[in-house]
Each structure stands twice: as structure tokens, then as C-alpha cells.
Amino acid sequence: MKYESILDVVGDTPLVRIAPEVHGLRHIDLYAKLEMLNPFGSVKDRPAWNMVRDDMSGAVARGDAIVELSSGNTAKALAVIAAMHGLSFRSITNRMRVPEIKDLLLLLGAQIEELPGQTECLDPTDSEDPLSRMYRTLTAEGNGYLHTDQYFNPRNLDAHRAGTAPEIIKDLDGDGPDVFIACVGTAGSSTGVAAVLREHNPAVSVIGLVAAKGDFIPGIRNIDEVNEVGLFDPANYDTIGSVSAHEAIEGMLTLNRRCGILGGPTSGAAYFGALRHLSAIDAGLTERRTAVFIVCDRVESYMSYIRKRRPDLFNQPSRPNSLDTLTEAEVTAAAQVDVVEAREWIAREQPLIVDLRGAFAYTALHIENSVNIVDDLFDELVHGGLPFGARRPVLLVCPVGEKSARYAALLTRMGHRDARSLRGGVVAWRDAGAPLVRD
DSSP: OOOSSGGGGSSOOOEEEOOHHHHOOSSEEEEEEEGGGSTTSBTTHHHHHHHHGGGHHHHHHHTOEEEESOSSHHHHHHHHHHHHTTOOEEEEESOOOOHHHHHHHHHTTOEEEEOOOSSSSOOTTOTTSHHHHHHHHHHSTTSSEEEOOTTTOHHHHHHIIIIIHHHHHHHTTTOOOSEEEEEOSSSHHHHHHHHHHHHHOTTOEEEEEEEOTTOOOTTOOBTTTGGGOTTOOGGGOSEEEEEOHHHHHHHHHHHHHHSOOOBOHHHHHHHHHHHHHHHHHHTTOSSOEEEEEEEOBBGGGGHHHHHHHOGGGGTOOOOSSOGGGOOHHHHHHSEEEOHHHHHHHHHHHOOEEEEOSOHHHHHHSBOTTOEEOOHHHHHHHHHTSOSSOTTSOEEEEOSSSHHHHHHHHHHHHTTOSOEEEETTHHHHHHHTTOOOBOO
16 A cells, blocks of 8 residues: 555554454454554554644644653654654653653654653642643643643544544444453543444443552553543443553563564553453353454563563563562551651651652652652662661652552561651642642
8 A cells, every 4th residue: 555644554453353262252252453553653643643633734834842741652653743744842741651762752853851740640739730830831822832732632532533433343344342441541542432432332331441559551540640631531431440560561461472462561451451351241141242452552662661570571580679579468567657647757756758759759849858769769779678777767758658658568578677658648748738848
């Protein structure tokens, strides 16, 4: 096939059947929608192009910069599109968590601006949050930016209503699936596809998947973050399930090794979550059903993410003193203190306060006399042994108290006598009106 532009190749991705001997379902035909085969490598290619297509000529005439709050696939697609049209692209994010994506964005000529914030989503309760202030700047008229606004832009949904969903229905001979499964990031693909599938078949079941509490899977909100996304509406889903990072990697390995589908961790989460849901209903079926899940992007961009969590896959021994080796019982037993207890303890014992957040967030607001050791660096320090004396009291602080609790459990296992986590993290401290200082 011949095309005039690479942008003409966006969409029309294949629908591939997963072999029954792989998934083991007796009454359900399972299909993968291979959005990884879009030209820039992900499901985000569709909304990225759809969000700028109608405004591109005006942006080029004005010399606007394309801007998005993204550190992942949306940023990657927009960086390519901007460069093709002679425009600059700025990626604004609270933190670049996947080094390979950051390197690729820089290679594509993107400007990356990291600002403090709990997630890439806006905090609707804090109008002075740096991301919220930046958002107001981007949406001001005549500001010199083409802000694609993926978390709220209806064109995100429209890209999937007009393309992804009709393609699925067409490839299933006009019938559409009985069950649709998708991971929830901006909620664009899951919401947009589900709307059309329900119009076609009101009985279709829609399953949304998020990352487990406190866990990180690239491109997916966790259960705490998902309600912050402007396009997310829980009423659009029949069921919302969670998947852990370990389960996502297991699902990814099945796709990679047994199906020849080189999807990344998000795709693995979609497959694992789909199979768990479908296995629960398969035994009770007497008629055949059809299910579709989305393969969001490719595995190659996530080698560092996978290596950190599964070094055994690269013929490396598991790292001692790592969060991945903790049991849930150890985490549950970790010492946690609420804000009132913490303030009394600080005044009485003067513990070392370790803030695990990113440098930008720490600079914006932090507990007085705390030290900033970003969680990735702290992980390396702990790997070599206790990074401070075992007798010194330590209060660990993170955004919402989840990662700090895990580190408190790890330090306790390693022999630290008094490692505690601030329950609810900096958010709870702020909400309680406790003092924060700014650098």
C-alpha cells in the first residue's frame, strides 16, 4: 500500500486472535487489538493526531509550540507530529519515570519541563499546585501554545469513537465483542471505544483496569489516581479491576513469548486482567462469547522498568534489600504514624526525616529540616545496606504514604530499630494544616 504521509498510516490496526491453547478459555474467543502497530508505536497515536489535526495550519502560521502534560506515548507521538510540521514540542510532567522514553523525546527534539505534583493529572483541590498554574498559562488565549489537553479534550475520545471502535466491530464481521477490556490512563481509549460498542450492543461488558494501590505500571493510573482524570467516569465501566506490576510483566511475557506480540507492560496488564475476568465467567457459559483487549504499545521502551522488577529475566540474581522482596505481612506491620503523632515524635525524638519525592516537589513544599533523597536513589542506597545508623529514628515521607510504608518495612527487616512512615504522606500533612516550607 502506498501513502502520501506517515500520518495516513495512523489507525486501521489489526485484530489478532489469541490461541486457545495459550489462554485456556473453553467458551470465549479472545482477540488483541494491536494498537502497538500504529506508526509511532502506541494507542496514543490516534488521539495525538486527532487533537492537533484541525488546528495545525493555524499553529504553523503563528509558530505555536505544541504542549502536553505527558511523559509517555502521547508526548512521543506529539513530538514527532510537531517536528514534521516545523514546530517545537514541550512535554510538561511531574516526573519522567521511564528513561528510554525520556531519551527518545530528547532525540526527537522535545523540550522537557518537570514540575512538582502528585501525578501528571491536575489536583482539582489545589489551585496553586505548579501543574495547575501551568495549566492556566497553557489555556490562556494568545499564549503561543497549542495545548492538546489530553486529560480533558473530547477529541481524545473522538479518535477512538471514529476509528478504534468501528474497526473492532468491522473485523468481528459486524457483531462486536461481548466483553471489552482496556487499561485506564487518560481513559480516552476505554471510554471512546466503550461508547460505540454499547451503541452497537447494549449488552457488552466493559472492563477497566488500573494499577494496584501504590504500584506503577507505565501508562496506567493507579486506583488512587484514576479519579483525577477528567475523561474518567466510573459509570462507563461494568467492572474496574486492578493489576500489579508483577502481574503486568507476567501477562507481557505470555504475549511476547507465546503469541509473538511484542507488547509492553501495559499490554501485559490488559491481557492478565482480561484473562482473570474471563476465566471467572468461562465455566458458566453454554454459548460462545467474544472478548477484545487493547495492546497499547511495544516492549522495547521499557527494558529498564522490567530489569528493575525482574532481573531474573536478564539472567541476573534478584537484588537483596529490594521492595519487590517484601511480603504484604511485612508492609502491613510497618510502623506508621499520623500527622499528630508524627509532629509530637519529631519534637520529642528529632528523627531524621527523609522525603522520597522528586526534587521539584521537595523544593516547592516540604517538612522543615527534612532531607530529600529521591526514591530511586534511596533504593540504590538501601541496596548497599542501611544508609544511616540503625539506632537513629527515621521518618519516611512520600506523596501519600504508600511507598514510604514499604521502605519502613524494608528498613525494619534490615535491622533498623525505629523506622516509621508518615501515614497519608505530604498530602495528609498539608491537609491537616501542618507547616510546610519552600526552597
